[in-house]
Amino acid sequence: MVPMIARVEPLTTARALRGPFDYRLREEQHDAGVGALLRIPFAGRTALGVIVGLSDSSEIVPERLAEPDAVLPGGIPADLVELATWMAAEYCSTPARALGLMLAPGAAQGTRSREVLVAELAHDPSDGADGAERLTDRQRAILERLRREGPIAASAIGTDALRRLERRGLVTLERRAQRRRPGQATVGSASAVAPPLTDDQQAVLGEVLGAVARPSRLDGAGPGGILLHGVTGSGKTEVYLRAVEATLAAGRSAIVLVPEIGLTPQALGRFEARFGDVVAVLHSALGQGERYDEWVRLRSGEARVCVGPRSAVFAPLADIGLIVVDEEHDASYKHEGDPRYDARTVALRRAQQHGAALLCGSATPRPESVASQRRLRLPRRVDGRPLPPVEVLDMRGQHHPLHPRTRMALADVRRGGRKAIVLLNRRGWSNFLSCRACGHAWMCPNCEVALVLHQAGFVACHHCGHREPLPERCRSCGSAALARHGAGTQRVEHDLRAALGDGGFPVFRLDADIAGGKDRAGLTLAQFEAADAGVLVGTQMVAKGHDFPDVTLGVVLDADQTLRFPDFRAEERTFALITQLAGRAGRGDAGGTVLVQTLAPEARSIEHAARHDADAFLSEELGRRQALGYPPFGSLIRIVCSAEDAGEAASLAKELHDRISVPGAAVLGPAPLFRLRGRSRSQLVIKATDRPGAIAAVGAAVEGLAAGASRRRVSISVDVDPQ
Ligand SMILES: [Zn+2]
Numbered sequence: 050m051v052p053m054i055a056r057v058e059p060l061t062t063a064r065a066l067r068g069p070f071d072y073r074l075r076e077e078q079h080d081a082g083v084g085a086l087l088r089i090p091f092a093g094r095t096a097l098g099v100i101v102g103l104s105d106s107s108e109i110v111p112e113r114l115a116e117p118d119a120v121l122p123g124g125i126p127a128d129l130v131e132l133a134t135w136m137a138a139e140y141c142s143t144p145a146r147a148l149g150l151m152l153a154p155g156a157a158q159g160t161r162s163r164e165v166l167v168a169e170l171a172h173d174p175s176d177g178a179d180g181a182e183r184l185t186d187r188q189r190a191i192l193e194r195l196r197r198e199g200p201i202a203a204s205a206i207g208t209d210a211l212r213r214l215e216r217r218g219l220v221t222l223e224r225r226a227q228r229r230r231p232g233q234a235t236v237g238s239a240s241a242v243a244p245p246l247t248d249d250q251q252a253v254l255g256e257v258l259g260a261v262a263r264p265s266r267l268d269g270a271g272p273g274g275i276l277l278h279g280v281t282g283s284g285k286t287e288v289y290l291r292a293v294e295a296t297l298a299a300g301r302s303a304i305v306l307v308p309e310i311g312l313t314p315q316a317l318g319r320f321e322a323r324f325g326d327v328v329a330v331l332h333s334a335l336g337q338g339e340r341y342d343e344w345v346r347l348r349s350g351e352a353r354v355c356v357g358p359r360s361a362v363f364a365p366l367a368d369i370g371l372i373v374v375d376e377e378h379d380a381s382y383k384h385e386g387d388p389r390y391d392a393r394t395v396a397l398r399r400a401q402q403h404g405a406a407l408l409c410g411s412a413t414p415r416p417e418s419v420a421s422q423r424r425l426r427l428p429r430r431v432d433g434r435p436l437p438p439v440e441v442l443d444m445r446g447q448h449h450p451l452h453p454r455t456r457m458a459l460a461d462v463r464r465g466g467r468k469a470i471v472l473l474n475r476r477g478w479s480n481f482l483s484c485r486a487c488g489h490a491w492m493c494p495n496c497e498v499a500l501v502l503h504q505a506g507f508v509a510c511h512h513c514g515h516r517e518p519l520p521e522r523c524r525s526c527g528s529a530a531l532a533r534h535g536a537g538t539q540r541v542e543h544d545l546r547a548a549l550g551d552g553g554f555p556v557f558r559l560d561a562d563i564a565g566g567k568d569r570a571g572l573t574l575a576q577f578e579a580a581d582a583g584v585l586v587g588t589q590m591v592a593k594g595h596d597f598p599d600v601t602l603g604v605v606l607d608a609d610q611t612l613r614f615p616d617f618r619a620e621e622r623t624f625a626l627i628t629q630l631a632g633r634a635g636r637g638d639a640g641g642t643v644l645v646q647t648l649a650p651e652a653r654s655i656e657h658a659a660r661h662d663a664d665a666f667l668s669e670e671l672g673r674r675q676a677l678g679y680p681p682f683g684s685l686i687r688i689v690c691s692a693e694d695a696g697e698a699a700s701l702a703k704e705l706h707d708r709i710s711v712p713g714a715a716v717l718g719p720a721p722l723f724r725l726r727g728r729s730r731s732q733l734v735i736k737a738t739d740r741p742g743a744i745a746a747v748g749a750a751v752e753g754l755a756a757g758a759s760r761r762r763v764s765i766s767v768d769v770d771p772q
């Protein structure tokens with residue numbers, strides 16, 4: 050008999066250890082295919098591994114090959130193995146790390162389906178069952194309940210009583226998998242009935258359905274799929290819903306990616322209301338058991354639509370006909386762990402694998418998407434209301450954190466019993482603390498950044514989480530005169546409450562400090578929605594795609610804050626933030642206004658956002674990027690070497706620099722970065738027009754130095770297309 054050889058990728062995180070390795074499958078393991086999850090003996094211990102290929106021969110004598118200990122549940126379909134291999138190369142990572150992202154949630158930790166004992170009527174006693182007259186009243190009641198309600202979990206009735214009925218042949222007891230159901234979305238009231246489409250939506254939908262119906266012609270829809278560029282409130286979600294409906298009708302499945310479900314529960318609610326149980330949800334606020342069960346429903350084909358954040362791009366669906374990326378500009382589509390994948394790029398790859406249509410949508414699309422995708426427009430809001438006027442308020446020379454015009458507008462909102470949203474992209478109370486006498490500033494001991502003052506009486510590092518109590522005196526000169534600089538969301542919440550908060554006008558806050566707990570963000574949004582009037586203050590979380598019709602005022606504080614980051618995306622982010630916040634205002638009969646406070650009123654991104662002029666912004670931004678060789682006109686790869694020893698980090702970065710050579714590419718650095726979590730960091734940036742060539746060169750250089758780096762305790766992180 051020919052031994053069956055499995056090529057197995059062990060799921061280890063070590064970069065220096067490269068699989069796959071051959072294992073000999075025992076006869077009862079022969080139906081384990083590509084993608085199966087195994088428990089294997091590996092390097093003297095037990096590890097998990099995934100089959101990435103099958104063969105009938107090996108370079109090693111079969112008798113000397115180890116056998117897997119077991120085939121485990123939670124393995125993945127073969128197309129995801131292929132996707133993982135591609136991802137490992139595309140993001141200069143390892144197949145093991147990429148595969149680790151795709152397994153059933155919790156499979157590696159042993160999560161399984163939950164089985165419960167279910168009781169069912171074997172025999173209807175009312176049909177003249179033998180011995181029915183010898184039943185007790187309780188037994189009769191149990192049988193009656195089973196007859197009325199159908200199969201019931203045994204624990205709901207009492208196992209002992211059921212066992213007695215089972216022995217008499219009246220009841221059957223059987224172990225069955227029981228689905229752990231995620232709760233339903235809580236914000237907004239979604240309807241199962243599709244609203245009529247506007248002419249704009251109708252026209253766009255026709256094009257989208259054409260792409261769904263001709264999946265093999267993805268190229269015809271532009272190499273990067275379709276970009277639905279629609280202003281806020283233009284009904285993009287209804288287009289997604291109709292496209293998903295058509296995909297299901299064609300017998301295929303669909304993935305819908307959304308930025309953060311906790312902040313956009315309305316979108317999820319609409320999919321559940323329209324399609325019911327055929328929708329599965331994968332997101333981190335669910336318990337592991339719930340996520341596992343949702344994953345199994347997708348794998349088995351019971352669910353055919355997956356809605357979720359970036360990791361839902363790995364949903365184990367067969368025959369995908371459509372992948373939707375909602376709010377495609379959102380930074381959360383980029384994964385911060387290794388591999389540092391971009392779910393939008395992975396979505397395109399997966400669409401090509403399956404012959405699926407890719408549909409991305411946004412009111413503020415990325416310049417990259419505008420350049421590579423076929424753009425369809427929804428230029429008007431579905432309700433026919435105009436976008437709210439935006440006033441830019443010059444804060445130069447202003448000493449109060451709120452401009453007089455902002456204070457007046459907020460007072461009007463309160464008087465009118467309406468709602469306002471105030472955005473300040475900085476949490477905490479004050480952004481730093483210094484001594485008035487000697488100038489000493491409170492810095493994080495682990496990172497070279499200022500500690501942020503929080504209302505609860507501590508200072509904290511927003512990078513590593515370090516906390517210490519609020520100092521009473523300066524530790525260098527002993528002075529008790531401490532200055533607090535800048536305002537964060539807590540301070541603004543406090544000031545607004547002092548100015549407006551009495552008389553039943555509530556002030557809510559939404560930022561990462563309150564959103565820590567499971568679904569706290571959703572709860573705050575639900576409270577704001579349910580309130581008759583009030584203000585919601587928060588970080589960029591308040592500008593996500595929720596829809597509250599009674600918001601008449603939007604305020605952006607310190608709008609140029611995002612412009613001060615040394616990042617080529619600073620302009621794009623600032624434009625998106627203002628436009629998205631403006632999109633939350635004026636959706637109801639009362640109309641709306643947006644106020645933008647800034648020290649840089651003439652900044653391009655702010656001026657264009659104030660005029661709702663996305664086209665002018667995009668064309669200028671593309672021109673600027675072309676001149677500088679930034680995406681989409683070139684690719685960036687960022688490599689960070691970090692170590693406790695600053696010298697080791699810098700010297701490894703220098704060695705990498707010398708090994709990377711790509712024609713026409715610039716290798717910038719090494720440049721020191723601020724210390725983070727107690728580690729010194731050194732950075733290289735590769736700017737290249739030959740993307741595959743640059744990725745290959747970086748991958749080879751990193752692999753060549755991996756063993757030496759781990760010996761010298763330097764970790765290397767590679768970020769292709771950094772955010
Ligand atoms: Zn001092």
Ligand SMILES: [Zn+2]
Nearest residue numbers: 493496510513
């Ligand atoms: Zn820190």
